[in-house]
Amino acid sequence: MGNDASILRVLRAFDGDPAADLAQEEALVRRAAIDGPALLLYGWNRPVLVLGYGQDPATVDRAACGALGVPVLRRITGGTGVLHGEDLAASLILPPEHPWAPSIPGLYLRFLTAIDQALSGLGISLQRPPPPPGPRGARSPICFEDDRGETLWTAGRKSVGCAQARRRDGVLIHGMILRGVDATLQAAVYGTDPSRILDALGAVATPPPPRAVMADAVTDAIASALGLAPVAVDAPGLPEDLRTRYSDPRWAPCG
Numbered sequence: 620m621g622n623d624a625s626i627l628r629v630l631r632a633f634d635g636d637p638a639a640d641l642a643q644e645e646a647l648v649r650r651a652a653i654d655g656p657a658l659l660l661y662g663w664n665r666p667v668l669v670l671g672y673g674q675d676p677a678t679v680d681r682a683a684c685g686a687l688g689v690p691v692l693r694r695i696t697g698g699t700g701v702l703h704g705e706d707l708a709a710s711l712i713l714p715p716e717h718p719w720a721p722s723i724p725g726l727y728l729r730f731l732t733a734i735d736q737a738l739s740g741l742g743i744s745l746q747r748p749p750p751p752p753g754p755r756g757a758r759s760p761i762c763f764e765d766d767r768g769e770t771l772w773t774a775g776r777k778s779v780g781c782a783q784a785r786r787r788d789g790v791l792i793h794g795m796i797l798r799g800v801d802a803t804l805q806a807a808v809y810g811t812d813p814s815r816i817l818d819a820l821g822a823v824a825t826p827p828p829p830r831a832v833m834a835d836a837v838t839d840a841i842a843s844a845l846g847l848a849p850v851a852v853d854a855p856g857l858p859e860d861l862r863t864r865y866s867d868p869r870w871a872p873c874g
Contacts (some may be wrong), residue, residue, distance in 0.1 A: 622655035622714075627847040629838055630854050632661040633830065637694055637703070641669065642857050642865040643793060645695050647712040649858075656717065659710040659793075659835045660842055663703055666801070668808050671698040671782070673764065676872040680759035680810040684873055689808055691873035692865070695794075696782035699762045701873035702805050703796055705828050709734070709837050710793035719845075720790040727769045727781060729844060730792050734779055735771060737794075741833065743824045745771040745779065761809055764796070764819040776821030796837075798827040829837070839855025 630647075632640045640661045668684055670676065670693045679700055684691050689702075697838050712732060713720045719729050735745050737859040748770055759765050763777045771779035800820045802813040809816075827833070842849040864870050 620654060623634040623855055624655060625848060626655070627668050627838075627845055628657040628848045628852045629849045630657065630659045630836065630852060631840075632659070632854065634664045635661065637663055637667045637669075637690065638865040638871060639857065640860075640863040642693050643854055644710050644712070644750065644793065646857055646861055647693070647710075648709065648784065648786050648789040648791045650855075651712050651714045652716075653788075654802045655714060656845060656847060657712045658838060660802045660837065661708050661710075661863050662706055662830055664705055666804060666808075667692060667703045669694050669701050669703060670872075671700065672696060672784070672860075674699050674760070679808055681776055681873050683807045683810065687804065687807060689804075690805055690871070694782075696784040696793065698780075698782045698790065699760050699765070701762045702793070702801075702808060704799060704801060707837070708793060708800045709796070709834075709841070710791060711841060713790045713792075714749070715789060717790070723783060726783065726790070727793050730781060730841075731769070731779070731792065733840040733844040734837060735797070736844075737836040738823060738833070740840070741824075741828050741836055743773075743828075745823065746770050748777075756797070761805075761811075761819065762814075763795075765845070773821045775792065776833070777819060778821050778823045785860055796833065797822050798825050798830065798833075 769781040802816040806813040807814040
């Protein structure tokens, strides 16, 4: 598909293959310079733990993940682990020359502003966290426990987290919008206490809007912010090297 500068290609993948969805993110980044902006919305109806690009799998309890049937995969963005459940992930892929792309803080700000506006339209009130009080320490293995300027809160708990990846052919920013928190399961996969999870994480609303309703709102807000018309498209086929890598135990350490 050629690059039509007036549209935002929108792909949805709900309750599909988690490894294929993560591979699709990287495939879209590879083609961003050719195909233009894209928004990939995905979510799964079973728990999947997704590590950051450089995260050591030893920072999570892989034995517990195996016993609980929680696959452990890896994404191309940095940061640390995110336990996906029936949440909504939104990935915006931009060509490297796009006006939003050059600044890391600027891209976070624009993306989170659009997410905030989308959820505000659904009656959900979010807040930006205050600046950290001092130098940043070591990263928590739980991505949603860190607040580094790429988050939104609900009632003092982190409910939206983001990360970026930058490649020669494109830029990716994706966000996870929590629709619920299973503190017992989270505590098991991270080898910690449920109270620690409940102190840090919170769903955007209880009960949350249906995932499809949230996806529609996010699509409209991001397309409007970009000044583009959203157009639904089918996911392209995955390159064989990505299909192979995302099923490789070295990349997916407990698939």
